[in-house]
Each structure stands twice: as C-alpha cells, then as structure tokens.
Amino acid sequence: MADPFSIYVLSRGPKLYSTRRIVEAGRERGHDVRVVDPLRCYVRISANRPEVHYKGEVLTAPKAVIPRIGASVTFYGTAVLRQFEMMGVFPLNESVAIGRSRDKLRSLQLLARRGIGLPVTGFAYSPDDNDDLIRSVGGAPMVLKLLEGTQGKGVVLAETNNAAASVIDAFHGLKAYFLAQEYIKEAGGSDIRCFVVGDKVITSMLRQAKEGEFRSNVHRGGEARTIRITPDERSTAVRAAKIMGLNLAGVDIMRSSHGPVVLEVNSSPGLEGIEGATNKDIAGSIIQFIEKHGRVGKTRTRGTG
Ligand code: ADP
Numbered sequence: 001m002a003d004p005f006s007i008y009v010l011s012r013g014p015k016l017y018s019t020r021r022i023v024e025a026g027r028e029r030g031h032d033v034r035v036v037d038p039l040r041c042y043v044r045i046s047a048n049r050p051e052v053h054y055k056g057e058v059l060t061a062p063k064a065v066i067p068r069i070g071a072s073v074t075f076y077g078t079a080v081l082r083q084f085e086m087m088g089v090f091p092l093n094e095s096v097a098i099g100r101s102r103d104k105l106r107s108l109q110l111l112a113r114r115g116i117g118l119p120v121t122g123f124a125y126s127p128d129d130n131d132d133l134i135r136s137v138g139g140a141p142m143v144l145k146l147l148e149g150t151q152g153k154g155v156v157l158a159e160t161n162n163a164a165a166s167v168i169d170a171f172h173g174l175k176a177y178f179l180a181q182e183y184i185k186e187a188g189g190s191d192i193r194c195f196v197v198g199d200k201v202i203t204s205m206l207r208q209a210k211e212g213e214f215r216s217n218v219h220r221g222g223e224a225r226t227i228r229i230t231p232d233e234r235s236t237a238v239r240a241a242k243i244m245g246l247n248l249a250g251v252d253i254m255r256s257s258h259g260p261v262v263l264e265v266n267s268s269p270g271l272e273g274i275e276g277a278t279n280k281d282i283a284g285s286i287i288q289f290i291e292k293h294g295r296v297g298k299t300r301t302r303g304t305g
Helices: 017-028 071-086 095-102 104-113 127-136 161-173 231-244 272-278 282-293
Strands: 006-011 032-036 041-044 051-054 064-068 142-146 155-158 178-182 190-197 200-208 223-226 248-256 259-266
Touching: 006 017, 006 071, 017 032, 017 064, 017 272, 017 282, 041 071, 051 071, 064 071, 064 282, 071 095, 095 104, 095 231, 104 178, 104 231, 104 259, 127 161, 127 178, 142 161, 155 161, 161 178, 190 231, 190 272, 190 282, 200 231, 200 272, 200 282, 223 272, 231 248, 231 259, 272 282
Parallel strands: 006 032, 006 064
Antiparallel strands: 041 051, 142 155, 142 178, 190 200, 190 248, 200 223, 248 259
16 A cells, blocks of 8 residues: 555545546545635735635645546636646646647647547638538438537437538537537447556546437447447547646547547546446546556656647
C-alpha cells in the first residue's frame, strides 16, 4: 500500500454512484478523501499565491484532485480545477484535456490528424452548402448530431437525403451547430466503451441499442455486457485517450467495415454501468493509478492541440 495522502473529488453529487465508489476506494486504501462541490469553490488569484476557497474556508492543497465535472458546468468546473493545478495539485485529468474532450468537433479534428479511425464527419455553417455537406459524408442514411448533445440527445438518424436536409434546416433554425456523419450501419446499434486508465484499457463493455433504436446509450435503454476487444481496438482506445491528454477516459468505439472508429472520448466516464457489467473494481484502479503516477507540482499540459 502507498503512503496515505489527501484527495479531493470535485463533484456536485456526493451520492452519485461514481463519486461514492471513488470515495470508498480511496478510503479503503487509507487515503483522506473529501468530496468538494466545484460550484461552491471560488478562487483568489494573486501573484504566486493561488487559493481556492470553499464555503468560507481556504482549502489546503491536497496531493490529488479527481475531477467529476458535469458537461453543463464545464467552464466553471475547469476554471476551479485549473486553480488547483496552479497550486501544484495533481489532477487525474487536466483542465485543458477536459476542455478538449468536451468539444466534439475539436476532438475529432485532433484524433483525425493522428490517424485514428472515425466516422467520416462534416461540419458546415451555411445552409447553401447543405447538398454538398450531405454528399461529402456519403449521403443518407446518415447521422446528424448537435454539437452540444450528451447521452444521445440531439443525435438523429436521417434515412433519406430529404430527411437529412429537413433536420439540418431545423438545426439552423435553432442556431445550433451540428455534425453530419457517416452512419455506421454494420455496427448494428452497438458500440464498445473502453475504459482507459493511464496507458491501459482496464476493461470494456459492449452496449447494444434496444430494438428499433440505433443509439446504444444506457440512458436510451441500451444494454451492456462484457466483451473481448481486439488488439487494434485496444491500441485505438489508448491512443485516443493519449491524444486528448486524458489519464482516465471512456473511449467509445464502433466496429465499422473500415476498422474501429472512435465516436467520442469521455473525460468523466460513469462507473456504474461498467462496474455492474464487468464486476471489476474500477474505482480501485483509479486510486492505484494516482498512487503510482500522482506527482505534486508537476502539472503540465499533455496531449496535442
Ligand atoms: P452522445 O455523446 O450524446 O452519447 P454519441 O455521438 O456518442 O452522442 O451518439 C450516441 C449513440 O448513437 C452512440 O452511442 C451510437 O450508438 C449511436 N451513433 C452515434 N454516431 C453514430 C454513427 N455515426 N453511426 C451509427 N451509430 C451512431
């Protein structure tokens, strides 16, 4: 066992499964773990003396911070995390890497540059370019996604070019940015969540969409079970996490006719579904990673772009 140290879990929900499990795993290994609500943290920025305040208290710097920052509070949450980084605290995932991964378009651009397989994706501004945008990703059936969506919300399968054009018009009407994407039909409504810690996929699960649905999100009734992944899938997941600069990542992969394609790299992957499906102590692996690799005062930006 490593020498005990202090860890803050930056999370709004002490009762959430993932937060609870991380706290439990940390305490089991003798560490002093505290849940801190990022929205109740405020910062004092002054030359050479960064501080984080919390409900009237000036926080002493822990050794490590585990960010569990919800997508809706990314801006504030990463600002607080950055302040901890300024204090020399080891972040399980860095603020810059979280910011990168929360931007779907930027993530795909960074992954594509390094040769990671992706569904062919288009992004356009003007409705005048609709026809060519649709053509450029291979035409219908195709997927349209709101850039800001999570949990499968705002992800639409357009079966015909006309349907695609109508959805695009609707998104334009809402002044919302969206991606147009090649539909990976051959995956049959399934995708694989690879759970990456450091440079390893520690476990993976297959998620299958329910009958009549193409989105496999568990929030949409998808079902999860364990699966053995191929060496190619394993290295794709590890490389994707590395390119984003994440130590902890949930990399979603689909099996396409042109090899594994990455859909998304999630910086706060939930533990409930995957611990349930695989019976693994993932929270324990996360704490062990920090014990082994957490270094105070060594924050620097990893990943690219
Ligand atoms: P979210 O971040 O909202 O979960 P995703 O991009 O991961 O959005 O899409 C949600 C689900 O829709 C995926 O888990 C997958 O099952 C399905 N899906 C997304 N993109 C495609 C695609 N290009 N081809 C086939 N299915 C897709």
